[in-house]
Amino acid sequence: MAAIQERFDAIVVGAGPSGNAAAYTMAKGGLKVLQIERGEYPGSKNVQGAILYADALERIIPDFREDAPLERHVIEQRIWVIDDSSHTGMHYRSEDFNEEKPNRYTIIRAQFDRWFSSKVREAGAIVLCETTVTELVKDTKGNVIGVRTDRQGGPLLADVVVLAEGVNGLVGQRAALRDELKPENVALAVKEMHFLPQEVIESRFNLKGDGGVVIEAMGTVTKGMTGTGFLYTNRESISIGIGCIVDDIRKSGMTPYNLLDSFKQHPSIAPLIAGSEVKEYVAHLIPEGGFRAMPETQGNGWLVVGDAAHLVNAVHREGSNLAMTSGRVAGETIVWLKRRREPCTAANLAEYRKRLEDSFVLKDMRKYRKIPALLHNNRHLLNLYPRIMSTAAQTWLRVDGKAKKAKETEIIQRLRTQRGLTGMLADGWRLARAWR
Amino acid sequence: MSNRIEEKLYQNRYMVDAGRPHIKVREHAVPSEALKSLVTTCPAGCYSENEQGKVEIVADGCMECGTCRVVCAETGEIEWNYPRGGYGVLFKFG
Numbered sequence: 222m223a224a225i226q227e228r229f230d231a232i233v234v235g236a237g238p239s240g241n242a243a244a245y246t247m248a249k250g251g252l253k254v255l256q257i258e259r260g261e262y263p264g265s266k267n268v269q270g271a272i273l274y275a276d277a278l279e280r281i282i283p284d285f286r287e288d289a290p291l292e293r294h295v296i297e298q299r300i301w302v303i304d305d306s307s308h309t310g311m312h313y314r315s316e317d318f319n320e321e322k323p324n325r326y327t328i329i330r331a332q333f334d335r336w337f338s339s340k341v342r343e344a345g346a347i348v349l350c351e352t353t354v355t356e357l358v359k360d361t362k363g364n365v366i367g368v369r370t371d372r373q374g375g376p377l378l379a380d381v382v383v384l385a386e387g388v389n390g391l392v393g394q395r396a397a398l399r400d401e402l403k404p405e406n407v408a409l410a411v412k413e414m415h416f417l418p419q420e421v422i423e424s425r426f427n428l429k430g431d432g433g434v435v436i437e438a439m440g441t442v443t444k445g446m447t448g449t450g451f452l453y454t455n456r457e458s459i460s461i462g463i464g465c466i467v468d469d470i471r472k473s474g475m476t477p478y479n480l481l482d483s484f485k486q487h488p489s490i491a492p493l494i495a496g497s498e499v500k501e502y503v504a505h506l507i508p509e510g511g512f513r514a515m516p517e518t519q520g521n522g523w524l525v526v527g528d529a530a531h532l533v534n535a536v537h538r539e540g541s542n543l544a545m546t547s548g549r550v551a552g553e554t555i556v557w558l559k560r561r562r563e564p565c566t567a568a569n570l571a572e573y574r575k576r577l578e579d580s581f582v583l584k585d586m587r588k589y590r591k592i593p594a595l596l597h598n599n600r601h602l603l604n605l606y607p608r609i610m611s612t613a614a615q616t617w618l619r620v621d622g623k624a625k626k627a628k629e630t631e632i633i634q635r636l637r638t639q640r641g642l643t644g645m646l647a648d649g650w651r652l653a654r655a656w657r
Numbered sequence: 658m659s660n661r662i663e664e665k666l667y668q669n670r671y672m673v674d675a676g677r678p679h680i681k682v683r684e685h686a687v688p689s690e691a692l693k694s695l696v697t698t699c700p701a702g703c704y705s706e707n708e709q710g711k712v713e714i715v716a717d718g719c720m721e722c723g724t725c726r727v728v729c730a731e732t733g734e735i736e737w738n739y740p741r742g743g744y745g746v747l748f749k750f751g
Binding site: 259260261264265266267268269271329330331332334350351352353370371372388389391401402403407409411458467470472475476477478479482499500501502503504505506 | 728737
């Protein structure tokens with residue numbers, strides 16, 4: 222352990238997408254980097270759906286497709302509005318997604334993160350696993366100068382600490398660098414891994430080769446709570462899960478596993494996973510408070526990236542790309558400061574924030590800043606409309622001797638009684654304003 | 658803990674730090690609504706209400722998500738730390 226008693230240019234807390242992006246970028250930039258991970262290996266504590274967005278990784282490791290453990294590239298997206306017995310779907314599938322360098326992949330995080338970490342080591346960073354960071358070390362002026370861990374020995378010191386500790390990161394919070402998470406700003410997602418033979422998955426989803434399907438489902442499946450269900454095809458398995466805002470789950474008195482089981486039993490979902498063998502059940506929090514729930518992103522001797530910085534675009538179900546991009550930008554900023562021989566003060570690290578503002582990361586976070594509150598105050602958007610859509614579609618499609626004109630009147634009449642035209646106009650107006 | 662959740666957790670890998678639970682419920686006379694809600698909200702079903710109406714935890718099946726920590730942050734009824742490095746849940750797939 223003598224080797225790690227020296228001073229580092231940077232310490233990275235955590236080895237998920239944001240931490241790996243930061244550690245890789247800094248090691249490639251010639252910095253002396255120590256990365257600390259509490260799991261047995263990088264990935265063993267990490268949970269995601271999971272979709273990998275190629276663009277964000279390509280900007281870090283351009284040739285990642287050569288050896289990264291990828292499952293299927295996404296050729297079809299299904300967005301389902303679900304009520305108790307139906308789904309109304311918008312599907313988009315294109316042969317164009319079978320391109321030479323596909324844009325989105327399903328992945329299995331325990332395997333993917335382990336691969337990413339091997340690249341971090343190759344780049345020259347020291348990766349210390351099975352070590353939990355217990356607190357930040359500050360100097361007398363309050364500047365962060367290192368970390369303490371649950372291993373024996375003194376503090377580990379560095380010019381800057383990159384906090385990539387995830388949504389439930391305690392280190393930054395206990396050092397009062399950010400506030401406690403609020404139950405209304407985080408979603409709890411639970412997921413199972415269902416294994417099926419490759420050819421069964423391919424026939425059920427009309428796939429060939431490495432192509433894959435993604436289903437995002439909203440509606441009554443979340444029992445009036447704000448949340449979504451999802452189903453992703455991997456090569457020989459299906460990831461299926463559901464997530465709802467913690468405050469909603471708490472008040473509902475429902476258990477997350479019963480919620481997942483009822484999603485699995487939905488008539489549109491059950492046949493897709495029939496006969497599968499479940500090999501794992503996981504749970505994880507997702508920061509969904511949006512831009513307004515974001516903490517300070519940097520200070521004297523520290524900055525925060527990824528989920529720990531609340532960087533998730535809940536509307537587009539994006540997170541890992543914001544994590545990788547924020548990690549890369551943090552790493553690039555630190556390398557840039559080092560080359561200019563500038564210290565990692567709050568003022569200098571503000572460059573990180575500036576670069577994030579110039580990127581899609583904070584532009585998207587800002588764009589959707591009003592959405593979390595909108596959903597919080599308008600539960601019917603996820604509950605009432607799915608039922609309205611389903612009954613309207615059924616009225617329209619059933620051939621039962623009724624005149625079409627009468628059917629139209631019936632549909633409009635039902636809209637009037639269930640929500641009212643002014644109510645619908647107001648919903649549309651609020652959504653459009655929040656979306657802008 | 659219902660049978661259903663036990664079955665789910667049975668698939669998972671854990672390295673339990675015997676005798677050193679990473680989550681503790683502080684001694685209480687009457688649990689708050691927040692603490693009581695954990696009996697249903699915890700995705701691993703780690704919490705239960707005993708005969709005296711107090712809330713107890715057996716953290717062996719914990720997936721370290723932090724939901725209970727967030728729910729009880731305001732009441733301070735829970736002491737929450739990550740397990741020592743290498744211990745706790747070990748995801749095979751994540």
